[in-house]
Structures are given as C-alpha cells and as structure tokens.
Amino acid sequence: MRHLKFKIFASCILSVCAASCTHPVRLTSVQSVEQGVFSAADADLATVSQIKSATQPEQKALPPSEMMRVGLLLPLSGKSAKLGEALRNAAMMSLFDISSGRLVLQFYDTEGTAEGARNASELAISQGVELIIGPIFSEEVRAIRENTHSADIGVITFSSHPSNLGDGVYTISTLTSQQVEHIIGYACDKGYKRFAILSQDNAMGDIVAMAAKSAADRCGATITKAGFYYSKTDNLQPTVQQVMPRLVEEMQKEKDEEIERLEKARADVLAGLPVKMKNEETGMEEERMMTMEELTATIETLKNTEIVRDPFEFDALLITEEGSRLRSLGALLSYYDVPKEVKILGTSQWANSSPSREPALVGGWFSNLPFAGFEQFSARYKKIYGEKPPRIASQAYDAVALAAVLAETGSFSYDNLTNPSGFRGVDGLFRLLPNGLSERGLEVLGVEKRGYVTLSPAPEVFETEPVIVPNVYEKGFRYSPEFIPPPPVEELIEETIIVDGQTGQGSNLQGQGSNTHGSNIQGSNMPVEGNAFQSAVSAQGANVQGVGTQGSGSTAVSPFAGQASGVPTVSAPVSERPQPFVTPPISEGLGTAN
Structure with missing residues (x-):
C-alpha cells in the first residue's frame, strides 16, 4: 500500500490541557443559543428535551487516563486542499473551544480521491481511531464503507448523497x-x-x-x-x-401567422386543392376540401376570436x-x-x-439554517485565520464538538450517535438519524428589498421523535407518474349514429370537438348547424365529416364542424369564455431519466 502522509497534531492533545486556562469558551445549551458555540456540557444527552429514550443506558464517565481517538479524513493535498485546510482549521477551533480531556484528533490526507480515502481509512483504523469524521466527497465515502463496516467504526461524513448513508455512516450535512x-x-x-x-x-x-x-x-x-x-x-x-x-403575445403571433396562411390558401381552394387544417383532437394537420365561403368564414371567425391567457x-x-x-x-x-x-x-x-x-x-x-450562529463563527474564524470560512466549515466544527460530547461518555455507539434529542452547534439544532440522514432545526426567511426577515424561527428543541423516511432518493422519480399523475382519461360513451343507412360508433361524444368514427359519414351538400367558433378546425359537438357541406345557423366555420341535421349526437356545452387560437400544448418534455 502506497505510503500516506498522516499527521497527529500535538497541539490537539495539548489543547485539552490548556483550554481551561487559556481561553475557555462557555458551551451553549439546548435551551439558549450563545455565540453559536457547541455545548459539550449541556447539549448532549437529552437533558433538556421532551424526548427520552426508555432503553437508553445510564452513561458513566471515563477515567481521566483513557483517551478516545477520532480520525478526520480530509483532502489536505490535491485540487481540494484549500477546502480541506479550512475544515481542518474549523476542527482545531472546535477542539480548543471545548474542554475535553479525552479527545484526540488525528488528521489523514485523502488527496480528494476515492483511492486516497480508502488508504487513509485503512491507516486510521490501524492506528486506533474509534470514529471517523469525513470524508467530503461521495466517491470517497463509498470507498471507505467496506473498511469502516468491517472495523465496526462509525462515520460522520460531510457528503449527503443518500446512496452512501446508513449502516454506520451518518451525514452532518444539511439535507x-x-x-x-x-x-x-x-x-x-x-x-x-x-x-x-x-x-x-x-x-x-x-x-x-x-x-x-x-x-x-x-x-x-x-x-x-x-x-x-x-x-x-x-x-x-x-x-x-x-x-x-x-403569453398572450405568443398566442397573438401564432394567430396572425395562421390567418396569413389561410389567406394564401385561397389560391388552393380556387384550384380545387385541399387546405391543410389542424385536427383539434389529434393535433395533427389534415388535408381537407373547402369551399371559398367556408374558408372565408373560418378566417373571419379567427380574426374575431378573443385571445385569453390560460x-x-x-x-x-x-x-x-x-x-x-x-x-x-x-x-x-x-x-x-x-x-x-x-x-x-x-x-x-x-x-x-x-x-x-x-x-x-x-x-x-x-x-x-439559523443565521446568527454561523455569522459569529465566521467572524471568529476570520480573526484567527485571516479569511472567511466556506459555509461547510461549520459542519467540521460541529462534528468535532459532537465527538467531544460523546468522548465524555466513553462511547461512539449507535445509541449515542443517534440520540433523539439531538445536539446544538454553530448551525443550531441537529440530530443524526438511524438511516444515516440528519435532521436540522430550520427557520423560514422572507426576502425583502434590503435583506431578509424571519417568518418562522428555528425550533429550540426537537419536540417529536424523528420520522425515519425509508428512501429520499429514487432515480428517475422526477419523471415518474407517481410525481405528477397524468390527467384522468375521460370515460368513453358509445352512441350509435345512423346517417343515410350507415351506422357508426361515436366515441367520446361528451367532449369538445368530438369525432365520430367507424362508418364513412360523407355526403354531398349535407346541411350542418355549426356552433360558435372554437378554433380554425372544428367547433363544439360531434365532428361529422363531409364534402361540400353547407353551413347554416350560428357561424359555421368548416364543413367538418357542427352537428349533422337530424342526426342524434351529443354536443359539449359552449365554453363560458372564448377559446384562444392555440397550437397543441407544449409537451412537458421532461426527457429521459439519467
């Protein structure tokens, strides 16, 4: 195995002895947020929450001589070294802020790669770590799972990819x-x-x-x-x-283009050629024979049609x-x-x-996440290191603080890590869930012209037991009919239609622009009673097709629209609002799942 650089910072060990006499930091309780700093003394073991675990064993303090080692797997070299350095800085801040006499931090370089993470985890395990914090990237987490599972060592990672979580791997990230x-x-x-x-x-x-x-x-x-x-x-x-x-502008443009196309079609009608018209049910263009009077009526009705945005x-x-x-x-x-x-x-x-x-x-x-804690943490970080921290740095601070809390109990066990009362850190209230996910106390902010206003503050305690969601990620769900179900299909109503001794079954005769199917319903100069214009193709009611038909009654716009005189049909009611001239609706176009 390729040799890995690894560092055990002596200052980490010295800090636990020196913190109380150099710059002790009062740790926050779950009851009040103070400077956004994690509280090992007050925030750990469900003492202030309404949630109690009936089976949780009483926790005993360790003898002062026993130390607990935690390995931090970070990219301390490679293209992500700057991010790794920032998280290491935050971890060191946390350790100096917390008076824990039993926690030893050991840093391991993953180089930001899966192979580097795997090697780092092997080295950390061989050197006695009992908990791993990190790595950052999902491929790194995937690479160390086998090693940590075999060694029965828990992992608190900064990656939130659901496929890597569970079975002893927890994310501290905000989901x-x-x-x-x-x-x-x-x-x-x-x-x-x-x-x-x-x-x-x-x-x-x-x-x-x-x-x-x-x-x-x-x-x-x-x-x-x-x-x-x-x-x-x-x-x-x-x-x-x-x-x-x-938009109305788009609809108006299409209406104008359609009128222009129909005006040009006059030459085709004079030459005895069919005119391309759209079938309202299929959305497809069809060639249909029209008289000049019918074409003129279609154009005039289209011009007078009001455009209303849906x-x-x-x-x-x-x-x-x-x-x-x-x-x-x-x-x-x-x-x-x-x-x-x-x-x-x-x-x-x-x-x-x-x-x-x-x-x-x-x-x-x-x-x-609550703003106040990170703002204070960021100001302290900048004062120490001379630059602002990345947003993820607070997670490193909180993860080390959590490790310090649990080190006092002598166990990084499943029960301790997933304590339902949770912990409070820089980013407020959080708890790790048995399935590897995390839950945060969130606030709701409103956007104003000059900043934000708090509409709903973050909770001070978790008042309910955690809800364990079996799955938060299913590949392709965004295209699944379970996400947005397709519209219900209208129930088909069959009705026998007799025209000149021919019988056909009329399907879906309750909708607008319904078509009669089956027999060939054609005739010369068949009178029709057209309903008010609905589109450039068809009107309300059964769509009875014929050649050379004559319009009568309310404006007949096409020989293919209206009701055959004397023929039993079912017509849809006239819309309360004029229908705009539209092309087929734009496809949802959600594509194919990755």
Whole structure:
C-alpha cells in the first residue's frame, strides 16, 4: 500500500490541557443559543428535551487516563486542499473551544480521491481511531464503507448523497430533502395547495421531487407542474416555459401567422386543392376540401376570436437554485408575468445569492439554517485565520464538538450517535438519524428589498421523535407518474349514429370537438348547424365529416364542424369564455431519466 502522509497534531492533545486556562469558551445549551458555540456540557444527552429514550443506558464517565481517538479524513493535498485546510482549521477551533480531556484528533490526507480515502481509512483504523469524521466527497465515502463496516467504526461524513448513508455512516450535512419538505409544509400551512417545481435535471431533481411530493401529500396539496433543466445550461427559458401558461403575445403571433396562411390558401381552394387544417383532437394537420365561403368564414371567425391567457396552474413555485442562475430564473418569472399572488419558494441556496436583486423573488420564502450562529463563527474564524470560512466549515466544527460530547461518555455507539434529542452547534439544532440522514432545526426567511426577515424561527428543541423516511432518493422519480399523475382519461360513451343507412360508433361524444368514427359519414351538400367558433378546425359537438357541406345557423366555420341535421349526437356545452387560437400544448418534455 502506497505510503500516506498522516499527521497527529500535538497541539490537539495539548489543547485539552490548556483550554481551561487559556481561553475557555462557555458551551451553549439546548435551551439558549450563545455565540453559536457547541455545548459539550449541556447539549448532549437529552437533558433538556421532551424526548427520552426508555432503553437508553445510564452513561458513566471515563477515567481521566483513557483517551478516545477520532480520525478526520480530509483532502489536505490535491485540487481540494484549500477546502480541506479550512475544515481542518474549523476542527482545531472546535477542539480548543471545548474542554475535553479525552479527545484526540488525528488528521489523514485523502488527496480528494476515492483511492486516497480508502488508504487513509485503512491507516486510521490501524492506528486506533474509534470514529471517523469525513470524508467530503461521495466517491470517497463509498470507498471507505467496506473498511469502516468491517472495523465496526462509525462515520460522520460531510457528503449527503443518500446512496452512501446508513449502516454506520451518518451525514452532518444539511439535507436538501428536509429543506424542501420544510418550506412546502410551511407554505401549505399558509394556504398554498398547488405547487410547481423548477430544479436540475439530475439526482438533485429526483430528491427535490420526492421531498416535494411527500410534503404535499402530508398536507393535502398537489404538485401540478414541474420543469427540469440541464445543470450547466445557460438557456433556462424552455424549462420555465413548460410550467407557465402561454403569453398572450405568443398566442397573438401564432394567430396572425395562421390567418396569413389561410389567406394564401385561397389560391388552393380556387384550384380545387385541399387546405391543410389542424385536427383539434389529434393535433395533427389534415388535408381537407373547402369551399371559398367556408374558408372565408373560418378566417373571419379567427380574426374575431378573443385571445385569453390560460390561468396559472399553481399558486406557489419552488426553485432550488443559487447564485446567478437563481437570479436568471427570477428574471424569467418577470418575463412570464407571474402574478404576486404566486408565492416563490426556495431553500438555503438562496441565502448567499442576493435574491432581492430580482423583483420577482422579493417577497419569496426560503428555508434556512439559523443565521446568527454561523455569522459569529465566521467572524471568529476570520480573526484567527485571516479569511472567511466556506459555509461547510461549520459542519467540521460541529462534528468535532459532537465527538467531544460523546468522548465524555466513553462511547461512539449507535445509541449515542443517534440520540433523539439531538445536539446544538454553530448551525443550531441537529440530530443524526438511524438511516444515516440528519435532521436540522430550520427557520423560514422572507426576502425583502434590503435583506431578509424571519417568518418562522428555528425550533429550540426537537419536540417529536424523528420520522425515519425509508428512501429520499429514487432515480428517475422526477419523471415518474407517481410525481405528477397524468390527467384522468375521460370515460368513453358509445352512441350509435345512423346517417343515410350507415351506422357508426361515436366515441367520446361528451367532449369538445368530438369525432365520430367507424362508418364513412360523407355526403354531398349535407346541411350542418355549426356552433360558435372554437378554433380554425372544428367547433363544439360531434365532428361529422363531409364534402361540400353547407353551413347554416350560428357561424359555421368548416364543413367538418357542427352537428349533422337530424342526426342524434351529443354536443359539449359552449365554453363560458372564448377559446384562444392555440397550437397543441407544449409537451412537458421532461426527457429521459439519467
């Protein structure tokens, strides 16, 4: 095995002796947040929570001479070395802040690779570590699972990929799934019951879809629309268009183009040639014979048809994005005239993305970790190391603090790691769950023009037992009919239609523009009574086809629209609102799952 550099920092051992006389830090309790610093004395063993475990054994302190070793697997070299260094700095801060006489930290370089992580875990296990904190990346976690499982050593990782969690591997990361469930649940409680989703077309999209569906089901809401985009695309408009009703300007343009096409078709009618017309049921173009009078009536009716934009099919829209891409999506919301009544929702990705720069995002809500603790931690980190920490650095601080708490009990056991009362750290309340996931105490913030306002504060204690979700990730779920069920198929009603001694079965005669099928219903100069214009192709009622038919009654726009005189048919009621001229609806276009 290739030799690995590994360092045991003597200062880690010295700090546990010196911390109490150099700069002792009062550790926070679960009852009050103080400077965002983790509390080993007050936050560990369910002493302040309402949750008690009946089977939890009494924990005894270790003799002072016994030490517990924790290995931190971080990329201390390679392309991710800067991130690894920041997490090491945060871990050292945590150890110096906490007066634990039994914790020894040992740092191992994973080089940011799966092979490096595997080798680092083997070395750490051989040198007596009883708990591993890290690694950072999912492929690294996957690489060490076999080693840690064989050695019966728990892992607290910074990776949140669900496929790597469980069986002794826990994430301390903030989960997107929990944030989505939290903000959907909050909005649902405020009366929003129809949700649309915009997210990335990858595993993240599946996680978001599953979490949103789960939260919506619990509160009696529905997911009505969803759009997923390639994570590296610069063109987000096609995806946004999938969830929006079409713009009046677009519909007007298509109407004008259709009128122009029909005007040009006059030459074809004079030459006895068919005219291409759209079948409203199939959406396909068909060639049909028309008289000049019928074509003129079709054109005039189309000109007089009022264009009305369809209503939005959602009253809240969840966007799980960050940075400039979030703001680009916000700009598209303005382009599509999303009304203020539609609530825009997000996750903690919004926190450092300046959403207030986009007017459409002002007034939006997003779930987030408590701000205060990290701001104070960040200020202390900068004072010590001369630069701001990455957001993930607080997780390293909290993980070491958690290890210090458990070192006092003498055990990194399953029961201790998954204590249902949880712990409090820089980012507030959290607990590790038996399936490897984590649960955080989240707040809800509202976007104002000059910052954020707290709408719902984070909880001080976990008041319920953890809910163990069996699965938060199912590949391809974002395209599953379980996510957004297809619209119900109308019940078919068969009716016998007799025309000139011919019998045909009319299917689906209760909808608009229904077609009669079966027998060849044709005739010369068959009179029809056309209903009011619905599109350039057909009107309401059974779509009886004929050649050279004559219109009578209310405006007949086509020989293919209306009811055959004297023929029993079932007509749909006239719409209360004029129908716009439209092409077939834009396909959801959600593609194929990865």
